[in-house]
Amino acid sequence: MVYLIFLLAAIITVVLAVRLSTYADVLSKRTSLGGMMVGTILLAGATSLPELTTSATAIYVNNPNIAVGNVLGSNLFNLLILAVFDVIYRKNKMLTSIENDHVITSMVSLGLTGLIFAAMIIPNGPQIFGVGIESFLLIFFYFGSMKIITSGQSEVTNAEAAASINESDHHTRAISLKHAKIGFVISSLLIFVTGSALTIAGDHIAHSTGLSSTFVGSFLIAGATSLPEVVTVLVAIQLLNFNLAIGNIVGSNIFNLLILAFIDVLYREGNILGTVSSVSSITALAVMVLNIIFIATILYWQAHNQNSKVYAVPSIMLIIIYGISFYIIFSLS
Template sequence: MPYFIFILAAIITVIVAVKLSTYADIIGERTSLGGMMVGTLLLAGATSLPEVTTSITAIVVNNPDIAVSNVLGSNLFNLFILAVLDIYYRRKRLFSQVGTSHLSTGFMSFALTGFIFIAISFPTGYHFMHIGIEMYVLVAFYLVGMKMLFSAPTGDIHQEAASAVEPTFDTSAISLKKAKYGFALSAFIIFISGSFLTISGDAIATSSGLSSSFVGTFLIAGATSLPEAVTVIVAIQLANYHLAIGNILGSNLFNILILALADVFYRSGPILSAVHPITIISVVAVILLNILVIGGMILAQSNRFNGKMYPIPSTIVVSTYLLLSYMIFVLS
């Protein structure tokens, strides 16, 4: 029964999350919220809402492992999907399409994940209002990094993304009022389906003997990351490679901030101090895949891998993901 509920909740989450992104795009374009920063935050929040709801629900059911591993697993899965699609669409040479802002986002995600690694490996135990002191530092770094990204004169990739995805939906027939109601209803449905994802995932972990870290990192994270995968596929088909890459890297950056939100709801102390030791492998895996993806982008732009050699970096990313997944499964 838990498996059926999990699959059903995953399907509902994916379908509704895609609609949620459409409504968010309409709201951003037709209101004063259409600026680059606010619009991007609205869309990022929309596509990351499944991760938000599952992590918060995990705290409610007193399973901080799932709350943290869901975020890390989502970032892992996103990089994996990007590499898989780069191999599949190798003739389009996705990694050669990146700009300075993509690399900056990738480096920022790498830096914040590295900070999470340090926080888990060497917990201070200090907290303020039951929130780990590390989370205050994380949010400060995030805000400073976002300000630097948005102030850099690298073009509005997210606005290109919105215009590219728009043709796939008949948004002209959707009024602003309908979009607002649709956004609210979609958010509520995702809150419910995301909650069932976590509850059923927790039940699967208990009944199967799998650790919560493994279930959160792969089962739940994979389900909540499918909306990003759908968006990337659509973007590639529309030849908007900036969106395909920017969506993944931007979502990963936003997901890291969910850890701070989860710590707010976790009232038993710093959440990073309560996770299973196996979580450190997931953090290392995200850092390693970040390095490989950034390296692949740099190599692709330098034309060091041409023709049949082009897919090599992405193939290494996929192989590394599968190897690390097996290690986490065995050790969990």
């Protein structure tokens, strides 16, 4: 029964997350919320809401391993999504024609993940009101990097982004602003329920099967909450909008890391990164390795923009490393 609940909650969460993203898109275009920064936070928050609700619920049921594993596992799964689609659509060579800004955002993601990894292997770091100092640093570096990224974009990039929005308006034109507001609120409430169901069912699966909560959070729950990104990336690639595909994944990964600061505040038994299983550090390390491969691949293909029979090799390496990470964490469960 618990597996059926998990499956149904996963399916409903995916459907709601896709609708939530659509409503957020309408709100960002038709309101005076203001600027790319707010729009980016709104949209990223919408697609990351499943991760937020599942991690928050995990804290409520006193399972910090699922809370942290869900966030890190989602970031790991998101990079797998890019690698798989890059291999499937290798003839498009999407990494050879994307903007330099993605390298910067990927480096931000790598740096923030490194901060989290350091906090895990040095669990007795300083705390402020029971919250680890790394959570405050995470918030500071997140908003600081977002300001640098958005202010550093060129006029051409902003113009291209505007053109892209205009081209995609037909997807949201039929939705009124009132409908979008109501739909966003209702979808947010419902996704909180389904996200909570995912966590509670995952917690029962962990106890009934003997699998570790870290494994369940890093792969089962993380995979379910990351499925909306699969749909978004697939559509973007089919539209040949490779910047949208890459930006959605990298942006979501950065926002997901911010969730760790939020759940650290909710967790009242100390620094959450210092109390989770050491296996979670393997997930964080795997995310860092995949990020490095991704950044190196972009930089290489920007310097060697040519047809090559080995184009898909880095993405295949990324998939293999994901599989190795899966095996290691499963073995330690």
